[in-house]
Structures are given as C-alpha cells and as structure tokens.
Amino acid sequence: MNIKEASEKTGVSSATIRYYEKESLIPTIDRSEVGNREIDDRIIRRINFVKQMRAAGMSIENLRRYIELFDDQEDTTKAEISLLKEQMAAMEEKRDDLQAAIDHLHFKLDHFYDHVQSSEEELRALEREHQDKIKHDKD
Template sequence: MNVSEASKKTGVSTDTIRYYEKDGLIPLIDRNESGNREIDEKIIRRITFAKQMRAAGMSIKALKQYINLVDDSEDNTVSQKQLLHEQVEAMEERRDDIQFAINHLNYKLEHYDDHMRATEAELHELERK
C-alpha cells in the first residue's frame, strides 16, 4: 500500500509517516519502480506502535531508543524492559496527576452550590461595608 493508504489505515498523517521513516522510528520503506513507497504490514505494525506510544506520552527520544534496542541484533531484553518500565512509571505518574485534578473538579462540582452561596455571602458582606 502507498503512504496515503497507510495513513488512512493507521490514522497517522502522511507527513508523520515520512518523518518516522526519516528519523528511524520505522524501517526504511521499499519503493516500487515508480519511486512510490510500498508499505507492508510490518511497517503498519511499527507505525501503529509508534502512534500508540506517542499518544501515551512517550517522547520521540525514548521511542527511538527503544526501537533501536529492538532493531539491534544483540539481545537487549533487559534494556528494553527497563526502558518500558520507566515509561510505565512516567505514564502512571501523569495518570495520577490527572486523576487528582479530576477528583478536585468533581469535588468542586459536588459542592458548587455550597461554595457559591458562601462566596456570594462574602460579596454581599463586602458591599455593605
């Protein structure tokens, strides 16, 4: 399939696919006799993986580091697992921060009338002075 079809299939823009290839996040894509990229399922899986990791907050630098470990001919299982573990920890921290903010907003919504009444009473009191 060509880049446009791969873009539709993965939900990743054609520019991003080209960037991923240029930056080494996906393997170099074979080209047909006309010079157009011919993307196979292996590349689609790599594009999808990169998209998922980026959506989860993994930096380009960390993603490239992980992919280089995967593509290396040596067994880098320990390094790969360590990098993934670090990413999970970072994502869990972001999740916890987001959950704290959600909980705080829900608290404010649940007590909105109470807070508003108190605020309005304070304003009226200030106006009387």
C-alpha cells in the same frame, strides 16, 4: 498500500509517517519502481505502536532509543527491560497525575451542582480541602 491509504488507516498524516521513518521510529519502508513507499501491515502496526506511545506521552527520542534496542538482534534485553520499566513508571506517574486532576475537577463539578451560589472564597476553601485530601492519599 500507498502513503495516503496508510495515513487514512492509521489516522497519522502522510507527512508524519515520512517523518517517523526519517526519525527511525518505524522501519525503512520498501519503495515501488518509481520510488513511492509501499506500506504493508507490519508497517501499519509499527505506525500504530508509535501513535499509541506518542499519545501516552513518550518522547520521540525515548521511543527511538527503545525501538533501536528492540530492533537490534543482540542481547540488549536487560537494557531494554530497564528502559521499558523506566518508561512505564513515567507513564504510570502521568496516569496518576491525570487521575488526580480528574478527581480535582470532579470535586469542583460536584460542588457546582450542590450549591451553584458558592462564593469564590468558599470554592477556594473547598479546593484547599481537596488539595489536602490528595496530599493525604499520596501518603
């Protein structure tokens, strides 16, 4: 499979696939006689993994650190696990932030339907109330 097909299959642009390879987020890709990349399913899976982690907000650098450890055959397991755990905690926090924002917007949306005429002041009061609720939930 050439890079264009891989791009279509993964939804990651050719330029970005080349960039990920250069940045060691995916393994070095084998080349054809004339030097073109020949992409197999293993690489496709790695691209999708990178895509998933990027979508989840993992930085290129953290991703590279993780992959580096993962790809080393050595007993880096402990370091790897702690990095993984750290990253997951960050993701879970981010997911919770997202959920809080979603809740906040849901709350607003509900109030639009209840009484569309609400003044800005009323909305602010509601917002304040909601902020307090969120604060409480965290406690």
